[in-house]
Amino acid sequence: MGLGDELMAAGEAQKLSKAFNNCKVAILDKSKKKVRWHEMWRNNPHIAEPKKKFTKSIVNCHGRRGYIESVKADRWIWQPYSPIPADIFLSDDEKKFADRIGQGFVVIGPGLIDKVESVNRDWGWGNFIALINMFPTIDWVQLGPKGTKVLPGARFIKTPSPRMAVAALTKADAFVSHEGGTHHMAAAVWLKGVVIYGGFTSEHVSGYPIHRHISVGPGLGCGSRTKCDHCMEAMKSITVDRVASELIRCLEV
16 A cells, blocks of 8 residues: 555546546545645646645545455455546656656566565566566666665666656556556556556456456455465466566557
């Protein structure tokens, strides 16, 4: 949970806004009194800033997300959900940054938020290296702030903020990443790519039709909040060849 949640919240807000003549929509916390704010919503004409007037509102915050049915001490209980790609309105400076970095590359995203459950979503550093090695002619790019651990064979583009990462994604041909912030940002700029889900969750919980999804097993995913043998085995079953095949399909379209 994190950046992707705020992009999905933006998607819900903009849908409501457009249904009511592009009105301002406030994104509220659980109390329904406090207007929330996130940097990814900056310049968005659909979303009301704190202390500004609004016409409609939604409640979207930690524990109140469209894809969560309930939460238990040991796991998330998912429910089917179809996220709406968020509109992200880049500033002129962010667009200029993107223009300086070139284009035609493939973004690779091995990173995960440092949470206990992230181990259940980790395809493995070695697998990402092997994928890069299978396509030596691809200009592989890894995005992130200063201090990011960079894969051998990937070109690092420093993106101090998520908005700058979005700007960089507008110049890419495709991406490969775990389920998470990268795939939500990519959806916002209609960038095709491969999303590795494993067994923790599935495309029926957070997937966009524009992407190719790799999930394992029936159902919506186990959602375990602790290290899970099922999730580990699911990730082990996803071969580098399978991910490579999905990437080729993305690049052929």
